[in-house]
Amino acid sequence: MFGTNTKKLTSLLPLRMQNQMDAWFESTKLLLEVRDPRVLASLAPSGVRGLVLQRGKQGMPTKTRASHSAHFDWSYPSDNSEMRELYSRAKTGQWNSDTALAWNTSVDPFDPATPLLPDGFLDFDALERHGIKLDTKERQGLIHSVASWMLSQFLHGEQGALFAAAQVTEAVQFFDGKLYGATQVMDEGRHVEVFHRYLDTKLEKLYQVNDNLFVIIDALMADARWDMKFLGMQIMVEGLALGAFGTLYKQTKEPLLKNLLKYIIQDEARHVHYGVLALRDHFKLLTDSEKREREDWAFEVALLMRNRFLAYEVYEEWFEGVLPRDKWREFVTHTPGMHEFRQTMFSRLVPNLREIGLVTPRLLPRYEKVGLLQYMTGLAADRLDGDGMIAELDRAA
Amino acid sequence: MLALRLPRSWSSAIEQMRRDARSVGRRLTGNGPSPLVKGVTGREHARQSARAVRTPDTPSKPKVPAALGVRASDQAAGARGNARALSAVRVVRETEDAVTLVLRDLRDQGAKTFDFAPGQFFTVLTTVDGEAVPRNYSASNVPGGDELHLTIKRKAGGKVSPLLCAMQPGAQVCVLGPFGSFVVPSAPASDASARALVLVAGGGGITPLASIARTILATEPESEIALVYANRRSEDVILAAELDRLVVTYGSRLSLVHVLEEAVPGWVGVRGRLDRETSTLVLADLPLASRPGVCFYICGPDGMRDEVLAALEDRGAAATSIFIERFAIGPRPHAPTPHGGSDGNPTELRGTEAEFISLRFNKRTYRANVVPGATVLEAGLAAGAPMPFSCAVGGCGACRVKLVEGNVELEEPNCLSADEREAGYVLACIGRPSGSCVVEVLEVE
Numbered sequence: 001m002f003g004t005n006t007k008k009l010t011s012l013l014p015l016r017m018q019n020q021m022d023a024w025f026e027s028t029k030l031l032l033e034v035r036d037p038r039v040l041a042s043l044a045p046s047g048v049r050g051l052v053l054q055r056g057k058q059g060m061p062t063k064t065r066a067s068h069s070a071h072f073d074w075s076y077p078s079d080n081s082e083m084r085e086l087y088s089r090a091k092t093g094q095w096n097s098d099t100a101l102a103w104n105t106s107v108d109p110f111d112p113a114t115p116l117l118p119d120g121f122l123d124f125d126a127l128e129r130h131g132i133k134l135d136t137k138e139r140q141g142l143i144h145s146v147a148s149w150m151l152s153q154f155l156h157g158e159q160g161a162l163f164a165a166a167q168v169t170e171a172v173q174f175f176d177g178k179l180y181g182a183t184q185v186m187d188e189g190r191h192v193e194v195f196h197r198y199l200d201t202k203l204e205k206l207y208q209v210n211d212n213l214f215v216i217i218d219a220l221m222a223d224a225r226w227d228m229k230f231l232g233m234q235i236m237v238e239g240l241a242l243g244a245f246g247t248l249y250k251q252t253k254e255p256l257l258k259n260l261l262k263y264i265i266q267d268e269a270r271h272v273h274y275g276v277l278a279l280r281d282h283f284k285l286l287t288d289s290e291k292r293e294r295e296d297w298a299f300e301v302a303l304l305m306r307n308r309f310l311a312y313e314v315y316e317e318w319f320e321g322v323l324p325r326d327k328w329r330e331f332v333t334h335t336p337g338m339h340e341f342r343q344t345m346f347s348r349l350v351p352n353l354r355e356i357g358l359v360t361p362r363l364l365p366r367y368e369k370v371g372l373l374q375y376m377t378g379l380a381a382d383r384l385d386g387d388g389m390i391a392e393l394d395r396a397a
Numbered sequence: 398m399l400a401l402r403l404p405r406s407w408s409s410a411i412e413q414m415r416r417d418a419r420s421v422g423r424r425l426t427g428n429g430p431s432p433l434v435k436g437v438t439g440r441e442h443a444r445q446s447a448r449a450v451r452t453p454d455t456p457s458k459p460k461v462p463a464a465l466g467v468r469a470s471d472q473a474a475g476a477r478g479n480a481r482a483l484s485a486v487r488v489v490r491e492t493e494d495a496v497t498l499v500l501r502d503l504r505d506q507g508a509k510t511f512d513f514a515p516g517q518f519f520t521v522l523t524t525v526d527g528e529a530v531p532r533n534y535s536a537s538n539v540p541g542g543d544e545l546h547l548t549i550k551r552k553a554g555g556k557v558s559p560l561l562c563a564m565q566p567g568a569q570v571c572v573l574g575p576f577g578s579f580v581v582p583s584a585p586a587s588d589a590s591a592r593a594l595v596l597v598a599g600g601g602g603i604t605p606l607a608s609i610a611r612t613i614l615a616t617e618p619e620s621e622i623a624l625v626y627a628n629r630r631s632e633d634v635i636l637a638a639e640l641d642r643l644v645v646t647y648g649s650r651l652s653l654v655h656v657l658e659e660a661v662p663g664w665v666g667v668r669g670r671l672d673r674e675t676s677t678l679v680l681a682d683l684p685l686a687s688r689p690g691v692c693f694y695i696c697g698p699d700g701m702r703d704e705v706l707a708a709l710e711d712r713g714a715a716a717t718s719i720f721i722e723r724f725a726i727g728p729r730p731h732a733p734t735p736h737g738g739s740d741g742n743p744t745e746l747r748g749t750e751a752e753f754i755s756l757r758f759n760k761r762t763y764r765a766n767v768v769p770g771a772t773v774l775e776a777g778l779a780a781g782a783p784m785p786f787s788c789a790v791g792g793c794g795a796c797r798v799k800l801v802e803g804n805v806e807l808e809e810p811n812c813l814s815a816d817e818r819e820a821g822y823v824l825a826c827i828g829r830p831s832g833s834c835v836v837e838v839l840e841v842e
Binding site for chain 1: 424426
């Protein structure tokens with residue numbers, strides 16, 4: 001629908017306007033592919049706010065209306081031993097970013113001895129094939145931009161996680177879950193602090209929130225259903241973050257960033273585990289119709305997540321006006337570093353979706369079509385802890 | 398022409414629609430938002446230099462480390478330590494030499510509420526001869542509304558009170574606060590029905606007690622209050638009409654006893670000065686004063702206060718049931734200062750001599766007297782020092798100052814870290830000098 005004909009239609013426009021049309025067509029296509037009308041109704045308002053109006057990039061704080069109910073229980077039941085244990089572990093796992101991390105480390109993003117990302121992360125030959133030749137300094141600069149962009153998106157995601165964790169703590173039905181949730185709020189606050197400090201004082205760069213990420217955060221904050229917030233934040237956003245942090249941990253040689261990610265991965269492993277614990281049994285109690293809605297919602301959000309990592313903000317910074325947007329999309333999709341990034345991210349996410357029962361035979365063809373089925377055999381978060389994950393990443397590095 | 402004023406929620410929605418339209422318009426014309434919030438673009442950076450080494454832990458901005466000094470967000474948040482420019486919407490002439498300024502916060506369209514505990518005071522900053530002069534005045538109304546009532550008595554020869562008493566509606570004043578611990582402790586719900594308070598006021602000392610009486614009577618249906626109010630003449634009675642209204646409204650729950658030194662013929666109330674003897678007689682006539690658990694709140698001139706204290710001592714009133722407010726910060730040996738204890742019960746600190754404190758800020762030194770029980774912050778503000786502060790209860794660290802000489806006792810717990818304590822920092826809002834001392838006020842950008 002938005003293929004060749006669209007290109008012909010917009011080819012007469014200036015390149016910048018062509019890019020804009022490409023962005024809107026891409027967003028519209030994404031939304032029109034949603035098959036479940038309930039999922040479309042739930043995501044469309046956020047889609048308009050994020051993808052069309054770009055509320056996250058208007059240079060003003062964003063106000064999002066929340067409509068969930070706070071769930072009080074005055075009998076203080078001990079209702080989930082696994083969550084209670086997780087709470088106990090979270091209390092002892094707290095760390096102080098001021099003392100745990102060596103903030104006096106001198107970070108030189110351009111030092112070849114301690115690269116933020118490895119040399120082969122971006123395929124510069126592929127860029128040359130698109131007519132763009134970068135010298136050594138420019139290549140280093142682009143790597144610096146990509147690393148800063150990734151960390152900026154992690155930071156924005158952590159801000160979403162901070163607020164969502166607070167909402168989830170209010171809304172969750174398990175009292176042991178509320179106690180655990182309080183530790184997650186603290187964790188997320190610390191993650192916001194360390195990512196921002198690293199970007200602000202070490203890389204000296206901060207990118208705008210990605211439109212796709214904004215849509216996901218906006219949809220989660222506005223949805224009144226506690227299990228949807230859980231699904232979105234604990235499984236999708238946190239699950240993907242876990243994968244993303246793992247990739248970066250494995251690839252970076254910058255010691256402060258590596259250590260920072262090591263601490264954060266330990267926290268994130270708990271967060272995803274919490275989501276799996278809370279939702280695994282809950283989803284068994286849903287009606288078929290309710291469950292189908294959640295299956296579709298998870299799939300659509302997974303697609304948004306995949307698109308979140310197309311790094312259009314870096315494109316706008318470096319190549320807008322000299323390279324068509326669809327060529328950049330092709331470049332980022334196939335460049336080795338980003339390819340591995342997606343592999344690791346979805347290898348963490350998809351098993352968790354399977355574990356809570358949201359990847360059913362009905363959806364397998366759709367997962368296969370978008371290339372996500374290959375990740376189905378991985379370990380879910382309830383089988384992995386932070387230490388195990390770090391050991392696995394160290395072995396792979 | 399008819400001026401159409403939209404509800405605030407509509408204005409916000411319309412403003413958001415404008416921003417949305419601008420956003421779409423800019424993108425249509427190929428002028429989308431910058432992808433960066435901070436930093437130079439990669440191309441520009443590559444052109445400038447390939448090496449941008451950060452020195453170890455380069456401070457990002459402030460001279461005062463963010464974790465230790467005033468947080469910008471604290472200052473911007475309208476927390477209670479921040480100065481607010483308030484507009485006088487009414488000026489009520491109470492007596493020949495006293496007015497009530499009815500103040501409202503009219504910034505940003507729409508009134509803001511005033512949250513304080515009844516009995517607390519605000520610091521009014523007035524510019525006199527180019528110098529900001531702070532003076533403390535208690536609120537006399539019920540908290541939580543969109544008005545702040547400061548009742549001010551003109552002091553002969555005073556620098557500030559004559560100016561404030563001459564204020565006209567529409568004028569603005571700069572106000573800090575609320576401050577002070579002369580408040581009624583929150584009672585457990587089970588005890589609220591049994592609360593009995595005896596309030597003793599002299600002259601302008603009525604203001605905090607009026608706020609306490611108005612609030613308690615309005616919010617605790619079972620509580621009872623006796624108010625003893627001493628003045629020289631009937632014309633000097635401040636808030637007279639309001640007190641009469643309270644009596645009519647609350648009937649037997651409020652006993653009002655006026656004591657006049659120069660009563661006109663036919664006066665049926667108590668005559669004379671409120672000295673030890675008169676206080677004894679008045680208190681003996683008040684059934685509420687003998688009620689178990691009764692608390693006494695005293696605010697008035699030094700002489701009156703000491704006489705009432707002596708009478709209470711004669712009656713065997715427990716020190717923990719007596720609360721006292723002073724009129725002004727200044728050297729006042731043996732002045733008792735009440736404070737709420739950590740268990741929520743009032744305790745009394747009986748100090749000895751006023752202490753001297755020097756506050757260094759930049760190259761300037763402010764000298765202040767600190768009466769026993771007063772905090773470094775209260776003394777600093779009274780001396781006109783640019784003291785940073787925000788929560789005023791030791792919870793935010795905004796008022797952190799460095800102790801250079803002497804000793805300052807801190808209420809515990811508070812938010813100071815072990816490292817800050819080790820480095821000699823104290824919190825001005827909950828720090829009380831136990832001798833003469835010197836502190837350095839940190840500069841905040």
